Amino acid sequence: MTAPAPNAETHETPRPEAAAVPALSINGVSHAYGARRALTHVSFSVQPASFTALLGLNGAGKSTLFSLITRLFGIQSGRVAIFGHDISKSPGEALRLLGVVFQPRTLDLDLSLTQNLLYHAALHGISRREAAARSAELLGRIGLADRAGNKVRDLSGGQMRRLEIARALLHQPRLLLLDEPTVGLDVKARADIISHVRQLVTEQGIGVLWATHLFDEIMAGDDLVVLHQGKVLAQGQMTHVVAEAGAQDVNTAFMRLTGAQTMPGGGA
Numbered sequence: 001m002t003a004p005a006p007n008a009e010t011h012e013t014p015r016p017e018a019a020a021v022p023a024l025s026i027n028g029v030s031h032a033y034g035a036r037r038a039l040t041h042v043s044f045s046v047q048p049a050s051f052t053a054l055l056g057l058n059g060a061g062k063s064t065l066f067s068l069i070t071r072l073f074g075i076q077s078g079r080v081a082i083f084g085h086d087i088s089k090s091p092g093e094a095l096r097l098l099g100v101v102f103q104p105r106t107l108d109l110d111l112s113l114t115q116n117l118l119y120h121a122a123l124h125g126i127s128r129r130e131a132a133a134r135s136a137e138l139l140g141r142i143g144l145a146d147r148a149g150n151k152v153r154d155l156s157g158g159q160m161r162r163l164e165i166a167r168a169l170l171h172q173p174r175l176l177l178l179d180e181p182t183v184g185l186d187v188k189a190r191a192d193i194i195s196h197v198r199q200l201v202t203e204q205g206i207g208v209l210w211a212t213h214l215f216d217e218i219m220a221g222d223d224l225v226v227l228h229q230g231k232v233l234a235q236g237q238m239t240h241v242v243a244e245a246g247a248q249d250v251n252t253a254f255m256r257l258t259g260a261q262t263m264p265g266g267g268a
Ligand SMILES: Nc1ncnc2c1ncn2[C@@H]1O[C@H](COP(=O)(O)OP(=O)(O)OP(=O)(O)O)[C@@H](O)[C@H]1O
Pocket: 033, 036, 037, 038, 056, 057, 058, 059, 060, 061, 062, 063, 064, 065, 180
């Protein structure tokens, strides 16, 4: 990394801009399950306070990438860093800054909303008093304060997802990964989740990596990474990716880049 240049007027060395360090950087990452190659030289980054959509068909390699970033799998080749912390060399510092919402539901259905949050907070070493305060605040923010003592089993699918997002934010991460978080939800629940996560970006400066196969979840100002058969085919601001593909919309750009047929319902 290049050292920052001294400031000519004050002769002080300026502090590196926080925004200069990506929230997430993936460099030359490859992964194979035995002989089956799932990721090939994948490189991209997610900036703080940005919404980056990772768009790919089923089997593109999105979940594999999430498993590597969260250290469920060891890195076979390449490098992953969270706010400059290499996840292989400094996993504690890196993972402390990371919150994750996995595709499968991982809540305990027979515990209450608060119990689910407190249990997770304890795993992060957050004191009981602090955990109680943060849980109450997060439940308020996701509009479920009045359900705090109910069993999770009684929530709708969209409410469970909102609770999982709240749980992922308990330790106050600066980077949030979500793996197809709206799958199986109705239109209203999808819209609520998307707008909640976009607020985290604009109001709290959290960097978001949102894996999806649904074109209508991506907006013009978003950063976009198109992943296909384990390779990054295009990346950049959504409007640039679309323009470079000579297309009018993400749907057409995706088809041109991948040669794929679109699915009815706006999905890749
Ligand atoms: N445990 C595994 N063993 C062998 N191959 C696997 C395993 N997990 C994934 N794969 C293969 O790796 C490739 C990438 O799969 P991955 O699940 O990462 O894609 P995805 O984009 O997340 O798709 P989906 O949304 O369907 O999960 C696919 O070809 C898949 O069949």
